Amino acid sequence: MPSEVRFAALKRRLEEHGWTLDRISGSHHVFIKEGEDHLSVPVHKGRVGPGYVRRFEKRLGIALR
Helix, strand or coil, X not given: CCCCEEHHHHHHHHHHCCCEEEEEECCEEEEXXXXXXXXXXXXXXXXXXXXXXXXXXXXHCCCCC
């Protein structure tokens, strides 16, 4: 099972693919991209859990690690 991913690395990969951090609501960082539904990333202690990373990779079709 893959381990957690640092949020900074995930954010950088999302921005490389045209996503922009729109807002932060509590522990959720919300990204937007024209023509796409928003993407809400739960961040705890600077990390994103492996289940969320797999879900985002499948949805977006890009490797986030």
